[in-house]
Amino acid sequence: MRSHRPGVGADAPPPxxxxxxxxxxxxxxxxxxxxxxxxxxxxxxxRAGTRIGTVHFGPGAFHRAHQAVYFDRLLERDPRRAICxxxxxxxxxxxxxxxxxxxxxxxxxxxxxxxxxxxAIRELLVATQDPAAVCRxxxxxxxxxxxxxxxxxxxxxxxAGALDFDHPDIRHDLSRPETPRSLIGWLVQGLALRRERxxxxxxxxxCDNLSANGPKLRGAVLAFAARRDHALAGWIEARARxxxxxxxxxxxxxxxxxxxxxxxxxxxxxxxxxxxxxFVQWVVEETDCAGQPEWASAGVTLSRDVGLYEQAxxxxxxxxxxxxxxxxxxxxxxxxxxxxxxxxxxxFIERLMMQDIEPTLTAPRREELAxxxxxxxxxxxxxxxxHQLAQIAWDGSQKLPIRILGTMSDALQAxxxxxxxxxxIAAWMQFVRTRALAAAPIVDPLDTRLVDCGRHATGDARHxxxxxxxxxxxxxxHLAQSAEFLRAVxxxxxxxxxxxxxxxxxxx
Ligand code: CS2
Numbered sequence: 438m439r440s441h442r443p444g445v446g447a448d449a450p451p452p453x454x455x456x457x458x459x460x461x462x463x464x465x466x467x468x469x470x471x472x473x474x475x476x477x478x479x480x481x482x483x484r485a486g487t488r489i490g491t492v493h494f495g496p497g498a499f500h501r502a503h504q505a506v507y508f509d510r511l512l513e514r515d516p517r518r519a520i521c522x523x524x525x526x527x528x529x530x531x532x533x534x535x536x537x538x539x540x541x542x543x544x545x546x547x548x549x550x551x552x553x554x555x556x557a558i559r560e561l562l563v564a565t566q567d568p569a570a571v572c573r574x575x576x577x578x579x580x581x582x583x584x585x586x587x588x589x590x591x592x593x594x595x596x597a598g599a600l601d602f603d604h605p606d607i608r609h610d611l612s613r614p615e616t617p618r619s620l621i622g623w624l625v626q627g628l629a630l631r632r633e634r635x636x637x638x639x640x641x642x643x644c645d646n647l648s649a650n651g652p653k654l655r656g657a658v659l660a661f662a663a664r665r666d667h668a669l670a671g672w673i674e675a676r677a678r679x680x681x682x683x684x685x686x687x688x689x690x691x692x693x694x695x696x697x698x699x700x701x702x703x704x705x706x707x708x709x710x711x712x713x714x715x716f717v718q719w720v721v722e723e724t725d726c727a728g729q730p731e732w733a734s735a736g737v738t739l740s741r742d743v744g745l746y747e748q749a750x751x752x753x754x755x756x757x758x759x760x761x762x763x764x765x766x767x768x769x770x771x772x773x774x775x776x777x778x779x780x781x782x783x784x785f786i787e788r789l790m791m792q793d794i795e796p797t798l799t800a801p802r803r804e805e806l807a808x809x810x811x812x813x814x815x816x817x818x819x820x821x822x823x824h825q826l827a828q829i830a831w832d833g834s835q836k837l838p839i840r841i842l843g844t845m846s847d848a849l850q851a852x853x854x855x856x857x858x859x860x861x862i863a864a865w866m867q868f869v870r871t872r873a874l875a876a877a878p879i880v881d882p883l884d885t886r887l888v889d890c891g892r893h894a895t896g897d898a899r900h901x902x903x904x905x906x907x908x909x910x911x912x913x914x915h916l917a918q919s920a921e922f923l924r925a926v927x928x929x930x931x932x933x934x935x936x937x938x939x940x941x942x943x944x945x
Pocket of ligand 1: 646684685686687688754755758759828829830836
């Protein structure tokens with residue numbers, strides 16, 4: 438059975454977070470902002486004079502380390518760009534940041550790190566606790582943008598990328614559309630209110646690692662709206678825009694070490710700082726929607742063909758990340774930098790990217806892909822970043838179809854070998870098996886099903902694979918029924934079981 442938990446990870450409290458105001462140092466907030474040392478960057482605009490123009494769903498670490506920083510820059514020129522941050526269920530972000538007037542710190546990890554106080558979030562809400570306030574924001578004349586980072590599972594899509602009407606949250610929202618639980622329910626509710634009030638729809642910007650993220654979101658919103666009211670669906674179809682985007686920045690989860698480091702540097706206590714690598718990228722599809730920010734002035738790339746960026750990023754960076762996560766964890770590594778420092782694993786990842794993934798990508802010039810691959814590998818090797826493989830291993834059932842299985846479908850169709858691409862899939866299955874046998878938690882919306890697969894697994898592919906392949910929405914039928922796919926995954930799976938994961942990386 439699916440356990441439909443809200444975005445685990447996105448809103449989970451940081452390990453070692455303070456229970457309340459217990460520390461000696463004063464808390465970061467508007468009043469203490471002047472005490473921040475001069476070597477810390479801070480908002481250069483007048484926060485009190487800003488107005489909310491964006492509602493963001495899912496203000497987890499990624500949003501706060503990525504989009505909110507772009508908005509901090511926008512606010513230097515345009516006071517209408519402040520953010521109202523809405524958590525769908527959990528109150529942890531609101532509870533940490535409200536006493537800080539929405540302020541928090543971002544540590545940029547590099548040989549010479551930088552620390553900045555980000556001021557773009559001016560309001561924090563929890564949708565389940567304050568649905569009326571969320572409705573007010575969504576239907577306010579000043580709101581022109583709704584953005585979101587709710588992770589892959591937050592969209593309630595089925596294996597084919599369409600809205601899953603059997604999802605309990607979607608069922609709930611269709612029966613009670615005015616107090617939704619799901620992101621899709623909220624987006625439609627907000628659009629319905631705007632239509633009623635004769636306001637233009639907001640631009641709806643998905644900032645998650647989904648392939649074709651804009652079109653999928655649009656499809657889900659229209660499908661839901663059509664069940665509510667055909668006229669509403671027609672209005673959304675004609676007037677609302679859902680651009681594709683590509684978002685990128687490696688954002689290790691907040692831990693006690695970060696909190697300590699930030700507190701020492703800042704001289705103030707921040708209940709929930711965030712960290713990321715210095716590299717940051719955001720590509721947004723050009724659309725004809727009024728009220729958009731001046732994206733380019735904040736460093737956002739506007740493009741007519743975001744699909745190229747998106748597929749290259751999802752398949753090369755995220756595909757390699759997930760491979761490192763499952764292979765690396767099985768091999769006993771803890772972080773990305775450790776895993777990629779292993780010569781056999783590094784060589785495998787490079788070949789996987791170069792020989793198996795790149796041929797499936799469209800790029801104006803091959804050299805661009807090669808340069809992109811090299812830059813990704815350098816980012817993975819960055820010793821200043823301690824990125825836990827376990828963080829990447831979360832939600833494998835949602836990530837692997839986007840990151841690896843699409844590449845495998847293309848390779849199969851082009852009659853290219855699947856041997857290397859099968860390794861991350863087999864390693865994920867073995868990872869699930871190892872966790873289940875050790876009774877260790879598996880963070881995934883299909884957790885119960887996965888524990889079941891793992892517990893009954895024997896290491897024999899013919900016995901074990903059918904259970905994994907039967908998981909809902911993970912393996913498309915054309916792959917699950919392909920003899921070549923089954924052979925490649927089965928061989929890698931048995932090799933890992935028989936002689937360890939590193940032996941599966943090299944041919945006999
Ligand atoms: C990672 C991503 O956790 C994961 O699954 O692969 O969060 C990755 O760090 C980002 O997409 C980089 O932009």
